[in-house]
Amino acid sequence: MTASEKNKKIALTGDRPTGHLHLGHFVGSLQNRLKIQEDCEQLVMVADVQALTDNADNPDKVRSNVLEVAIDNLAVGIDPEKTTFFIQSQIPEIAELTVFFLNLVTLSRLERNPTVKNEMRQKKYEGNVPVGFLCYPVSQSADILAFRASLVPVGEDQLPMIEQANEIVHKFNATYGDVFEKITPIVSSAPRLMGLDGKAKMSKSLGNAILLSDAPEIIRKKVMQMFTDPNHIHKNDPGEIEGNVVFDYLSIFDPQKEELENIKSAYKKGGVGDIEIKDRLVKILNDTLQPIREKRKDYEKNKDKVMEILIEGGKKARKITEKTMFEVKKAMKIDY
Numbered sequence: 001m002t003a004s005e006k007n008k009k010i011a012l013t014g015d016r017p018t019g020h021l022h023l024g025h026f027v028g029s030l031q032n033r034l035k036i037q038e039d040c041e042q043l044v045m046v047a048d049v050q051a052l053t054d055n056a057d058n059p060d061k062v063r064s065n066v067l068e069v070a071i072d073n074l075a076v077g078i079d080p081e082k083t084t085f086f087i088q089s090q091i092p093e094i095a096e097l098t099v100f101f102l103n104l105v106t107l108s109r110l111e112r113n114p115t116v117k118n119e120m121r122q123k124k125y126e127g128n129v130p131v132g133f134l135c136y137p138v139s140q141s142a143d144i145l146a147f148r149a150s151l152v153p154v155g156e157d158q159l160p161m162i163e164q165a166n167e168i169v170h171k172f173n174a175t176y177g178d179v180f181e182k183i184t185p186i187v188s189s190a191p192r193l194m195g196l197d198g199k200a201k202m203s204k205s206l207g208n209a210i211l212l213s214d215a216p217e218i219i220r221k222k223v224m225q226m227f228t229d230p231n232h233i234h235k236n237d238p239g240e241i242e243g244n245v246v247f248d249y250l251s252i253f254d255p256q257k258e259e260l261e262n263i264k265s266a267y268k269k270g271g272v273g274d275i276e277i278k279d280r281l282v283k284i285l286n287d288t289l290q291p292i293r294e295k296r297k298d299y300e301k302n303k304d305k306v307m308e309i310l311i312e313g314g315k316k317a318r319k320i321t322e323k324t325m326f327e328v329k330k331a332m333k334i335d336y
């Protein structure tokens with residue numbers, strides 16, 4: 001480790017390997033990661049253990065998506081020379097730390113976690129939630145604390161996980177002595193990207209996402225399906241911008257802000273067709289995604305190289321977690 005690395009803050013974040021990453025990830029977290037890797041010691045984890053908590057019966061899905069998620073990150077420019085990539089299950093200390101943390105959290109506290117509650121409703125678990133799934137916020141706390149990361153770039157929906165982790169920090173330190181420091185979440189300032197249907201946030205499982213790996217003709221098809229203003233039937237009808245998914249995306253991705261403002265006022269007055277604004281968005285999205293798709297193709301041809309990045313990163317990452325466990329066990333008086 002160089003002197004400058006020693007002074008850098010550690011930032012850790014992760015993705016569940018359950019599908020390709022989409023534009024919502026790009027706006028909400030990947031762009032943040034590009035910045036963070038310049039200033040911090042950044043770790044990006046492919047959270048296969050967490051993915052298995054609600055995909056226990058589908059190991060093939062998780063396995064195949066480990067590389068896909070890593071490639072999505074690499075393709076947007078997260079640089080393995082600057083960022084340490086690794087696979088969660090390669091770090092057994094995380095599982096070990098999770099077991100110790102489980103003693104510091106109550107069942108009722110876990111049942112109150114709003115993000116988990118929401119996911120349980122979506123997955124229709126009713127009374128049959130897997131224990132591993134209910135406990136994943138504890139395991140996620142271990143993901144972060146095993147590396148003594150102080151910064152965690154996340155989406156809004158992950159804030160309850162950071163709150164849980166900070167409660168564990170407090171309880172652990174109060175019980176066994178000061179070992180951990182508080183964690184600060186970094187929430188992206190970018191507005192949350194709506195799904196194609198305009199109903200909810202973009203999510204692959206809801207089928208309303210544009211994937212970073214989508215081919216140009218798929219992008220066109222998806223943009224053409226986008227929800228606009230249902231009352232804007234003819235080109236000359238006045239149209240609504242508010243809740244209009246196409247304008248939502250243009251506001252984020254269109255580089256010509258002034259021109260966009262003019263189009264918006266013309267659309268409001270009447271005279272601009274939906275196809276016109278959709279064509280504009282297709283072009284802009286393809287311009288954004290083209291370099292990412294090209295880099296993706298290179299990595300797809302070199303999957304062995306991607307796996308090597310993950311394995312080598314894991315070896316480096318494990319050095320940190322081994323040291324943490326040494327201190328944890330000493331504090332807990334199980335350092336035989």
Ligand code: TRP
Nearest residue numbers: 012013014015016047050140143
């Ligand atoms: N729960 C996160 C998600 O669904 C993924 C994740 C796992 C994570 N471990 C993490 C994020 C640690 C930040 C820190 O997107």
